[in-house]
Amino acid sequence: MGKSSGSTKILMSGNEAIAVGAVEAGISLAVGYPGTPSTDIIEYLAKNFSGNAQWVLNEKIALETAIGASYAGKRVLCTMKHVGLNVAADPLMSISYLGVKGGLALLVADDPGAYSSQNEQDSRFYAKFANIPCLEPSDAQEAKDMTKAAFDLSEEFSLPIMLRSVTRISHSATPVEINDPRPENPVSLVKDPAHMLAVPSNVIRCHKELNDKYARLAEWSVTSGFNKVTRSGYKKGIIASGIAYAYANEAGAEYNMLKIGFYPFPEKIIANFVKDLDEVWVMEEGEPLIEEIARRYHKNVKGKLSGDFSREGELGPDAMLPQSTDDTEIKACLFSQDELAKRPPVMCPGCPHRELYKALKEAGPVFTTGDIGCYTLGAAPPLSAMDTCLCMGASISKAAGISYQGIKRVAAVIGDSTFLHSGIPALISAVYNKANILVLILDNSCVAMTGHQPTPLTGQTAKKEEGGRVSLKDLCLACGSASVEAVNPYKIDDTAKVISEKLAADGVHVIISESPCVLIAGKLKKA
Ligand SMILES: Cc1ncc(C[n+]2csc(CCOP(=O)(O)OP(=O)(O)O)c2C)c(N)n1
Incomplete structure (x- = not known):
């Protein structure tokens, strides 16, 4: 990508159009955390953009990384799904006060109808809450045009600009005109304490600057052509x-x-x-x-x-x-x-998560706090193996909260990506406060639910290059877990035995269920 194609029109999805718009706007970095319906933007860029496109561990890290790149004067696209914005809300609420340097577009994809989400929250309220502008496209062409406009506006008003997509925009295709890309901004990292330090002495002035910008933006919208x-x-x-x-x-x-x-x-x-x-x-x-x-x-x-x-x-x-x-x-x-015939999602034939749940059942009665990923499908009959599900990373904290009431035989079930996303601080907190819980980390060597994205545990980057690699076992030990055992979930009896043992023990114990997602296992073997 990146070649001049005159006025060619191509049929593309809203997500592809956003990716292309970002490249045409001269981005130097695209960064995000997967989540339907936003995932394929970074995937498209990882494949087709010669520059830097990254998966990071969660949405807060994505936005903070984007802010860093913007401080270096560069244009940067940051992507996430609607609930991801809850995770990124902390940096968002203060970067709007401080303002950005290089253009920063924040793509948030909402899921009305909750086809693959835990709620149907409306991200436009976050834009209003943070006093930042929000652009809302109605087809793929507009998704591209608005993406480009977002970068110009971001630099003009020194604000992050939100782009709100929804499933039907992100995933449906309309013709889109392709244009020449704008060159990237030069690197320029200049100290500006008045607009880079969110400290009390700057807050009231920055808040006033933000309110003034917001009022000017409302007037700007009249001639923008977008309303x-x-x-x-x-x-x-x-x-x-x-x-x-x-x-x-x-x-x-x-x-x-x-x-x-x-x-x-x-x-x-x-x-x-x-x-x-x-x-x-x-x-x-x-x-x-x-x-x-x-x-x-x-x-x-x-x-x-x-x-x-x-x-x-x-x-x-x-x-x-x-x-x-x-x-x-x-x-x-x-x-x-x-x-329409109801077609609820089901676990794939041969999924290792199912085997782990069988072992958990065999290990005897247990209260199981759950998390979000393919393994959440284990909540449905006939397995009925998960008793709670709330938001990413919540399983360990919920289990700890239950255990503090003197209840025994509590297990938390969490996927590898979810553990890296927000499970680590919860594990440390549980160790620190002497919870008595078993944490089952289901390591299937990818973020299966959102399409098999790689993680630091595999060491492969979004661009399928070799990155740094992290050991899950070492990580859990470093968090202070009383023990960390790896099991093969297909060996159900052996796994059930280890689970029984650890459920009976005091302290925070971790069992890692190690088996790649069946849909990528073949590919991993060949690699
Ligand atoms: C805050 C937030 N970000 C992103 C998502 C989308 N999402 C759902 S599950 C999941 C991760 C699943 O990966 P993992 O925990 O490894 O479990 P697997 O699906 O591989 O079994 C993601 C990114 C979400 N639901 N919430």
Whole structure:
């Protein structure tokens, strides 16, 4: 990638378009932690971008690494899924005060409908919370254009800029025009304590600078072209953002349309749009953020708060059709999700996680706190092997919390990537506070759930080059675990014996279930 291709148009997914947009904008680094639906952006860049594209251990590290590259004057793309932003929220809330140097675009992919997530939180609220702008594309071309715009805006306002995607943007393809890449910024690391130190003496001034920028950005949005009005001449209107704008276009030509693609915007945009309308629909994925504003300016607003759309789950192309068409043939072509056969995810045949769960069952009664990964599928019958699941890294802390109540035979089940993501501090805390728990780390030599990304335990980088390698056993011992044993989960009886022993012992014991994911085991053998 990187060659001039004139005005070629290529069919690409929103995620590919974001990756290409970042390259065209002259990034020097792309950094992220995997999470559906954002994962394939870094994967695309690792394969097609000659520069640096990295997986790091979690989203907080991703954002902090991006901030470092920006301090060095470079443009950097940082990617994560919506719940990842909770992990990165700490640096986010303060970097907005300090500001950035080289352009920093923060891509956050939301999952309305929670197809592969533990919730359906709406990242636009984080942008508002941190007082940073948010761009919300409605197709792949716009995803690319907005990505490029985000870098220019980031440097103009010295702010990280959020790009909010959703599953249907990230994973669906529309034609995208390819342009020449801009050259990378030169390296320039200049000390600027007033804007690089988040210390009390800087806070109030930086907060004021941020508030001023946010007000200027709202005005900037008016001429940005990202929030635009199309008039139909009728008295009905739709305000729509992101993918919902594509759905709104299915409603018919009689609707006036206000497309919101940029936050913040001055409320007068909405006030002017709804002024002469009889009826206003608001279509947005996630929470009724725009709708709440629209309600201040019009009495007849239909959306999620009025109950016309569900507040849970995602909208769809047919969201407006029952209102806008009497054509029974069209309606008959639409199908609701309820009519589709249910295909919940299941563990693959031969998955080592299943064998480990069999051994755990054989070892006798146990309360098992769980974590997030392929092994979470063990919560479902017939295994029913996991009793809790909350967020990444929570299994060990939950088990410790239970054990502090004097309860014995508590096990935490956690994958290798999840352990590296946020399990390590939990393990150290449990050792420190003398928990009596068994920690089962399911090491399958990859981040299986999100598509077999490599980890520091395999030592392979995102670009499939050799990186530094970390020993899981040494790591657990260094965390202070009373014992660390490796088992082969396919040897169920042997594994059950070790589990029984460790469940009966006091202290924090670790068992590492060592067996590669069956889908990559063949490849690993060949390597
Ligand atoms: C904060 C956060 N970031 C990312 C994800 C996406 N995600 C779900 S499970 C997982 C890791 C799974 O890897 P591992 O723990 O090794 O288990 P495996 O799937 O390989 O069994 C990731 C990255 C998430 N759910 N939450």
